[in-house]
Amino acid sequence: MWFKNLQLYRLPQGWAAEAESFEQQLARLPLQDCGATDPRSLGWVAPRDGGSLLHSVNQQWLIALGVEDKLLPASIVKRLASERAREIEETDGRRIGRRELRELQEQMTLELLPRAFIRRRTTFAWIDRGNGWLLVDAASPAKAEEVLEHLRRSLDSLPAKVVKPLQSPSAAMTGWVAAGEAPAGFTLDQDLELRSSEKATVRYANHSLDGDEIRQHIADGKVVTRLAMTWNDRISFVLNDLLQIKRLAFLDILKEQSESQAEDADERFDIDFTLMAGEVAQLLADLMAALGGEAPAA
Structure with missing residues (x-):
């Protein structure tokens, strides 16, 4: 368990949460398998195979956000929607407008999602209770904010803030x-x-x-x-x-x-x-x- 990146957030002095309560709150939003027409799903998973949602060692807590994304390239959706539009034009003898083409693209998306491949990734976060750090192993701020957003949805309170040093x-x-x-x-x-x-x-x-x-x-x-x-x-x-x-x-x-x-x-x-x-x-x-x-x- 070695992080490769650190996005830094500060927890206020005195912030406290009991491990049992914290894990119960995480359990409100665990990862669910992507439904047939769901483009993505995200939720908490065990940081260690077979373990609990909160892995605790002394004052150090480790959690993990699992994300499932359906792989459905927009180019394929557009191509199939264009083919469907061409069939309609030939059959009905009328031209497909932009609005109807967008509707065809949405329809093709719903038809293709159940057959799309699923890519799963995991983003780890570490809470250093003794030093007041919340650290996310993510290369981009967007993926780190994804973790914080789901934490805020899961917990009663999460007063984490971006760290600002005195010197830039x-x-x-x-x-x-x-x-x-x-x-x-x-x-x-x-x-x-x-x-x-x-x-x-x-x-x-x-x-x-x-x-x-x-x-x-x-x-x-x-x-x-x-x-x-x-x-x-x-x-x-x-x-x-x-x-x-x-x-x-x-x-x-x-x-x-x-x-x-x-x-x-x-x-x-x-x-x-x-x-x-x-x-x-x-x-x-x-x-x-x-x-x-x-x-x-x-």
């Missing part, structure tokens, strides 16, 4: 690269993206950040919008200007530690989750400190 990530990263020095506990890696106010973008991959060329881009007004970093030689990641953490990678020593301690799959799952939670909590504490701390709630 872009300004901080630009300063680190310009100075050639990372904040305490971090090192700068070799992936970088800079952008101008006119949206002109320069990207570097596997490239040293020490050259004059990069500093000249900054002098010309470009700011850093994405930067690869490593924390304490234990976790590498990419930070962007929206405070999203991507390409999260835990060094092999952590995974080897889990393998050496676990006796079976269930124990391995819990050890992985516990190790990840402890390491990421420290990483986030150091990162927020490097960004000047969090802005006070409005």
Whole structure:
């Protein structure tokens, strides 16, 4: 159980929920199989096969949102609707208008949905009760908001908010690269993206950040919008200007530690989750400190 991305949300100090009550509320909206004419279905699933909807280890909670989508390309619907329209025109001797064509497309969608393939995906979320974090393993904000929206529908209350640091990530990263020095506990890696106010973008991959060329881009007004970093030689990641953490990678020593301690799959799952939670909590504490701390709630 190792997250690959982090979308960060803050739970207010003092927010509390009992595990039993929390799980009962999740059970209000579990994942149901897609109906014959349903384009999608979403709901809570067990994070671990055969487990409960809420996986709890000490102060750490893990939940999972399952999503089923019917795969029905719009191009196929349009093509079949056009063929049906052509048949009607030839049979009835009349021209099909736009409104009727849209109705034919809707009709074809309903006819095809029961036969469409279903794609299932799972998005994990982790609640760090001790440190007040809600973290979603999603590459895009849209998928993270999907989890939060379903949580709000399921729970009596979820006062989660987007995290806002005192210093913007872009300004901080630009300063680190310009100075050639990372904040305490971090090192700068070799992936970088800079952008101008006119949206002109320069990207570097596997490239040293020490050259004059990069500093000249900054002098010309470009700011850093994405930067690869490593924390304490234990976790590498990419930070962007929206405070999203991507390409999260835990060094092999952590995974080897889990393998050496676990006796079976269930124990391995819990050890992985516990190790990840402890390491990421420290990483986030150091990162927020490097960004000047969090802005006070409005």
